[in-house]
Amino acid sequence: MAAAAPDPLLRPGLIGARLPRVEDARLLTGRGTYADDVRPRDAAHVAIRRSDHPHARIVSIDTAAAAAAPGVIGVYVGEDLAAQVRPLRATSRMAGYHATEMWPLARGVVRYVGEPVVAVLAEDRYAAEDALELIDIAYEPLPAAMHAPEAAAADAPRLHDALPGNVLAARRFGRGDIDAAFAGAHAVVEASFRLHRKAPLAIEPRCAVAEWDHGRRALDLHVATNIPGVVRDALADCLDMPGNRLRVIAADVGGSFGGKGSVYQEELLVAALSRLLRRPVKWTSDRLEDLASTSQAFDERIEASLALDADGTIRGLRAEVLSDVGAYSIYPWTAALEPVQVVSFLPGPYRVPAYAAGVRAVATPKAPTGPYRGVGRPAAAFAMERLIDMAAARVGLDPAEMRRRNLVRAEEFPYRTGSGLIWDRSGFMETLEAALRDGGYAALRARQAEARAAGRWFGIGLASYVELTGIGSRISAAPGMPINTGMETASLRIDVTGAITAAFGIASHGQGLETTLAQVIAEELGARIDTIEVLQGDTALVASSTGSYASRSAVIAGGAATLAAREVRAKLKRAASLLMEADEADLEVADGTVRVAGTDRVMTFRDIARAIYADMGRIPHDRREDLISTQTYDPYLGTAASATHLAAVEVDPGTYAVRVLAYHVAEDCGRIINPLIVDGQVQGAVAQGIGAALLEEVTYDAAGQIVTASLADYLAPTAPCVPPIGITHLELDLPDNVGGFRGMGEGGTIGAPAAIANALSDALSPLGIAVDELPATPERLFRLVRAAQRKDDGA
Amino acid sequence: MSGGMHDIRVTVNGRAVAHRVEDRLLLSDFLRGVLGLTGTHVGCEHGVCGACTVLLDDVSARSCLTLAVQADGAEVRTVEGLGTAEALAPLQEAFRAHHALQCGFCTPGMLMTCIDMLATRRLATDEEIRDALGGNLCRCTGYEHIVAAVRSMVAARDAAGETAGERP
Numbered sequence: 001m002a003a004a005a006p007d008p009l010l011r012p013g014l015i016g017a018r019l020p021r022v023e024d025a026r027l028l029t030g031r032g033t034y035a036d037d038v039r040p041r042d043a044a045h046v047a048i049r050r051s052d053h054p055h056a057r058i059v060s061i062d063t064a065a066a067a068a069a070p071g072v073i074g075v076y077v078g079e080d081l082a083a084q085v086r087p088l089r090a091t092s093r094m095a096g097y098h099a100t101e102m103w104p105l106a107r108g109v110v111r112y113v114g115e116p117v118v119a120v121l122a123e124d125r126y127a128a129e130d131a132l133e134l135i136d137i138a139y140e141p142l143p144a145a146m147h148a149p150e151a152a153a154a155d156a157p158r159l160h161d162a163l164p165g166n167v168l169a170a171r172r173f174g175r176g177d178i179d180a181a182f183a184g185a186h187a188v189v190e191a192s193f194r195l196h197r198k199a200p201l202a203i204e205p206r207c208a209v210a211e212w213d214h215g216r217r218a219l220d221l222h223v224a225t226n227i228p229g230v231v232r233d234a235l236a237d238c239l240d241m242p243g244n245r246l247r248v249i250a251a252d253v254g255g256s257f258g259g260k261g262s263v264y265q266e267e268l269l270v271a272a273l274s275r276l277l278r279r280p281v282k283w284t285s286d287r288l289e290d291l292a293s294t295s296q297a298f299d300e301r302i303e304a305s306l307a308l309d310a311d312g313t314i315r316g317l318r319a320e321v322l323s324d325v326g327a328y329s330i331y332p333w334t335a336a337l338e339p340v341q342v343v344s345f346l347p348g349p350y351r352v353p354a355y356a357a358g359v360r361a362v363a364t365p366k367a368p369t370g371p372y373r374g375v376g377r378p379a380a381a382f383a384m385e386r387l388i389d390m391a392a393a394r395v396g397l398d399p400a401e402m403r404r405r406n407l408v409r410a411e412e413f414p415y416r417t418g419s420g421l422i423w424d425r426s427g428f429m430e431t432l433e434a435a436l437r438d439g440g441y442a443a444l445r446a447r448q449a450e451a452r453a454a455g456r457w458f459g460i461g462l463a464s465y466v467e468l469t470g471i472g473s474r475i476s477a478a479p480g481m482p483i484n485t486g487m488e489t490a491s492l493r494i495d496v497t498g499a500i501t502a503a504f505g506i507a508s509h510g511q512g513l514e515t516t517l518a519q520v521i522a523e524e525l526g527a528r529i530d531t532i533e534v535l536q537g538d539t540a541l542v543a544s545s546t547g548s549y550a551s552r553s554a555v556i557a558g559g560a561a562t563l564a565a566r567e568v569r570a571k572l573k574r575a576a577s578l579l580m581e582a583d584e585a586d587l588e589v590a591d592g593t594v595r596v597a598g599t600d601r602v603m604t605f606r607d608i609a610r611a612i613y614a615d616m617g618r619i620p621h622d623r624r625e626d627l628i629s630t631q632t633y634d635p636y637l638g639t640a641a642s643a644t645h646l647a648a649v650e651v652d653p654g655t656y657a658v659r660v661l662a663y664h665v666a667e668d669c670g671r672i673i674n675p676l677i678v679d680g681q682v683q684g685a686v687a688q689g690i691g692a693a694l695l696e697e698v699t700y701d702a703a704g705q706i707v708t709a710s711l712a713d714y715l716a717p718t719a720p721c722v723p724p725i726g727i728t729h730l731e732l733d734l735p736d737n738v739g740g741f742r743g744m745g746e747g748g749t750i751g752a753p754a755a756i757a758n759a760l761s762d763a764l765s766p767l768g769i770a771v772d773e774l775p776a777t778p779e780r781l782f783r784l785v786r787a788a789q790r791k792d793d794g795a
Numbered sequence: 796m797s798g799g800m801h802d803i804r805v806t807v808n809g810r811a812v813a814h815r816v817e818d819r820l821l822l823s824d825f826l827r828g829v830l831g832l833t834g835t836h837v838g839c840e841h842g843v844c845g846a847c848t849v850l851l852d853d854v855s856a857r858s859c860l861t862l863a864v865q866a867d868g869a870e871v872r873t874v875e876g877l878g879t880a881e882a883l884a885p886l887q888e889a890f891r892a893h894h895a896l897q898c899g900f901c902t903p904g905m906l907m908t909c910i911d912m913l914a915t916r917r918l919a920t921d922e923e924i925r926d927a928l929g930g931n932l933c934r935c936t937g938y939e940h941i942v943a944a945v946r947s948m949v950a951a952r953d954a955a956g957e958t959a960g961e962r963p
Binding site: 020021023024025026027028029030031032034036037039124126201202203204205252253254255257286287509510511512676677679680683684685686687688710711712716717718719720722724725748 | 817828831836839840844878891894897902922926937940942
């Protein structure tokens with residue numbers, strides 16, 4: 001076991017420093033470059049007529065009036081582009097998986113309300129939107145099963161004619177003798193859990209601007225995405241162009257949370273139209289389009305049961321998951337992404353000797369689901385943590401003690417879960433104890449006793465979870481998908497002026513990677529941070545890239561940056577050794593200089609760079625090395641990041657509104673690069689988790705219409721909804737990767753729904769109510785309380 | 796469907812501008828598209844998210860719910876009218892120091908809202924600050940660092956003896 005790491009706030013050096021961000025000056029002064037800020041002078045603007053049917057055959061489309069409208073350049077339907085592009089098709093080697101095709105505009109059949117059908121190009125967005133209304137589309141409605149339970153039935157109407165049914169993927173996990181585990185159990189707790197569909201809801205709506213350069217037969221796509229590398233590679237396939245004629249740029253991106261983490265029809269559409277028309281083509285979505293067509297998430301139904309010994313020891317876990325994945329299998333992740341992760345992460349940080357679980361991903365006529373912060377794990381933690389609290393109540397243990405008895409213990413790492421994941425040593429138990437201590441668990445229980453005595457509905461909830469972050473090439477986010485999510489490249493150079501440029505394939509969209517990666521490089525290279533320029537969000541920078549997602553960038557790009565910085569540092573020392581005629585072992589590199597230790601002989605990076613690049617003859621030609629390093633890092637496996645959340649809530653008996661009174665997170669994210677940024681990630685993710693628990697729900701009505709298509713209907717947390725969030729950072733044993741970092745961008749969203757569901761169930765336990773459906777809106781709580789009171793009256 | 800055209804004169808960040816605009820042109824589109832001031836962001840175009848907030852004669856306003864013609868004769872202040880990257884205004888500096896922004900998309904609207912609330916509300920408690928921020932959505936920060944930035948500005952304001960004039 002490694003020695004305890006020093007306090008990140010006190011540790012000298014740049015890794016661990018609470019530095020303000022280098023990005024901020026431009027973003028605070030309105031000088032960022034978000035995709036919609038790219039305004040080519042002669043851009044044609046696209047407006048999209050979208051399907052208003054959940055499932056229908058397109059009988060005819062009359063575009064004549066729209067084409068004749070003022071300012072309109074052209075009107076395009078699916079068939080017009082069929083010869084220009086190949087469709088997006090998310091393949092997978094997973095057995096029993098069925099891919100679907102996504103064309104830029106629907107061809108023949110529409111499969112969700114909001115699917116792109118017709119594109120109008122006009123001189124400005126106003127004219128393009130005007131013309132949309134002049135398009136006349138005749139549809140022949142087709143039958144549809146709106147929700148997963150009906151759609152999964154063998155005789156359900158099929159959404160995709162060419163497929164055998166609506167189940168796009170199915171998988172089973174298991175180990176141990178599950179029947180014996182349940183047969184010999186002292187007690188079994190079981191429940192049906194429902195997490196309703198969410199929208200990632202970045203504040204910047206999706207946007208794409210394509211600029212075709214006919215002279216070079218090359219295309220630049222400025223796009224609000226967090227996966228520019230994946231978009232570039234998809235465009236290369238779909239447009240049949242080489243990568244060196246395609247550049248995808250995501251300069252500043254206004255949040256994603258997963259919603260900008262898939263390749264979209266509109267990105268293909270503007271690229272194809274720009275090439276076809278030989279002029280820039282721009283599409284900026286409005287909020288209605290964003291809510292109706294950006295990937296959605298978390299639409300899960302989980303039936304689960306837990307077998308227990310009398311002392312609370314877990315004997316086994318069973319689960320069946322039905323996942324409503326929407327109309328298409330999203331590119332590149334596939335429809336299996338979220339559902340499979342629900343099942344593979346369900347056992348959580350606990351010792352579960354026997355596990356048996358199945359999952360089905362079912363197509364329904366709704367917007368496709370895709371990644372959303374936490375992917376699968378918010379639903380998994382919600383179900384498992386509720387079972388843990390139910391088990392505690394059943395065997396008469398405090399919920400904290402129930403966790404203590406079942407969390408994987410320090411000596412058991414590495415621990416292989418029932419689904420085959422391997423947890424490296426992480427602070428499972430330590431985060432629990434820290435959350436109890438720093439979150440004031442004992443005091444909250446005392447406060448609860450007083451509140452209960454006064455008849456108030458006050459509850460406390462815990463949630464412990466573990467996620468896999470910084471995942472290398474051994475493990476695919478979705479099994480068998482066609483991209484490598486496990487590696488990252490850093491390309492570092494010191495130029496002749498002594499300035500340092502570090503280029504990456506990642507794509508920051510709020511995480512502050514320009515700052516944290518500069519911190520890593522400054523420390524590893526011995527440079528001043530203000531001399532480092534971090535470039536990212538541009539596929540021209542490195543040969544192969546994907547983007548930023550899955551809590552990977554600090555771990556994998558940070559690892560690549562470390563390797564590249566170490567190589568350039570070695571080159572600096574070799575050059576300085578020649579130039580100062582000193583032994584390399586006597587050289588110290590710090591603060592942008594190389595010094596002969598204990599002397600006043602010193603060269604700046606600039607002196608050395610000039611000597612190498614510009615001063616002929618100063619270094620023997622056969623010993624000259626450019627101050628450049630390109631390194632690719634693949635951590636192969638991933639590393640566990642664990643946390644425990646503690647929430648206290650109170651339900652208003654008049655309005656059924658829920659107030660989150662206290663919230664504490666204790667987490668182990670390995671070596672912290674910048675505590676200020678880590679705090680911000682935790683707070684923001686918890687706020688999203690509170691939204692998932694209490695407010696946020698995408699609703700489709702029985703006719704397949706999305707009825708939460710504005711921010712008045714889809715409620716996201718505002719400042720008064722979010723309490724102050726206490727945070728305890730634990731830096732325990734560092735993971736076995738280059739930088740010692742663990743990913744931590746998603747955890748808050750994983751823990752919060754579970755902690756709040758447990759707190760609400762605790763608050764309402766005097767009424768015999770369990771909260772197993774989220775979001776726990778006032779209406780749902782009202783119905784639960786009413787039903788409980790009726791039952792009491794009837795008894 | 797284009798409507799009538801109107802000549803408008805607006806002072807934007809201290810600079811007088813005159814343009815002929817369509818009556819339906821949104822102030823947000825006027826600022827971004829006509830004047831090229833892309834610091835004002837558009838998040839929802841229905842007045843909920845607050846990203847497009849500007850000051851219209853010193854009062855915060857949703858530029859996506861305001862027509863450009865309604866700004867005729869008015870003074871408009873946008874994020875570009877605050878400090879510069881080399882010399883941030885104190886509020887911008889407070890946001891930077893407290894890490895009150897992540898993706899930065901809601902930030903211009905947050906800043907303009909904060910200017911208004913610091914001028915017109917007492918903001919004696921964090922609860923009051925959260926309440927005053929309630930009309931601006933931020934999806935990244937969870938608001939806590941924004942509250943901290945505003946609190947530091949309230950402390951500086953109150954220490955300087957400036958009082959917030961309560962707006963009726």
